[in-house]
Amino acid sequence: MNTIPNHTSFTLLEPGPVVFVTTRDGSFINIMTISWTMVMSFEPRFAITTGAWNCSYAALEQTRECTIAIPCADQIDLVVGVGTCSGRDTDKFTKFGLTPISGKYVSTPLIAECMANIECKVVDIIEEHHIIVLEGLAAYTADDFAQRQMLHAVGDGTFIADGAKFDRRKAMAFKLPRGC
Template identity: 90%
Template sequence: MNIIPNHTSFTLLEPGPVVFVTTHDGNFANIMTISWSMVMSFEPRFALTTGAWNCSYTALEQTRECTIAIPSAEQIDLVVGVGTCSGRDTDKFAKFGLTQLPGQYVKAPLIAECMANIECKVVDIIEEHHIIVLEGLAAYTADDFTQRQMLHAVGDGTFIADGAKLDRREAMASKLPQGW
């Protein structure tokens, strides 16, 4: 085994996929790129890590809602572009030519160009760890969802796209949510 610097160990577990989180503070829609997210349960519950360093954080705190939009691997330059500019001085929807779609439950827009979107409400904010806990309210996929790859950040400026999909549904049937 090779020893690596401990401060880089997060790159071994970087969860992915890379997602966009959209917010709307009542006046302004914004997008941030997040690679620190996770599924918490089948309910559906999710968590993401962010804080006051992101422009969208105040909107998340105040409105307690957002949309998670999942870009495809082909959108890597969009992911990096959105993630390397600030909503404090940039209308990211206009700059990157993204189409806002209305959701059913939240004011935060869905992104038409993404492969999937999940409307969410904030159910908890764990400030000590910068964790936002979300409940999914509605989910949508693009017509070509199954033909698109997700993008995963390694955490060191490199990315990995999903590979082959391996089907073990029959063997795992007892552990899957009802209806799968």
């Protein structure tokens, strides 16, 4: 085994899907790129990590809602672009040519160009750890969802796209929620 610097150990666990999180603050809609996400249960319950340093945090705190939009690997430059500018001085929907779509349960927009979207409400904010706990209210996928690859951030400026899939649904059927 090779030893790596401990301060880089997060890159071993980091590669969950990169997501966009949309928020609304009055009439202003914003998008942030988040690579720190966690599935908490089949409920569906999720967590993202963000805090007051992010322009969207105040809207999350105030409105208690957001949309998670999942871009695909082909959108890597879009992901980096959205994540490296601030909503404080940039209308990201306009700058990046993204199409907001109204959801059914929250006022925050879905993103038409993404492979999937999940409308969410905030159920808890754990300030000490910058964790926002979300409950999924409705989920949508693009027509070509199965043909797209998810993008995963390693955390060091590099990314990985989904590759081969290994089907073990039969062996795991008793563990999976009905309909999965």
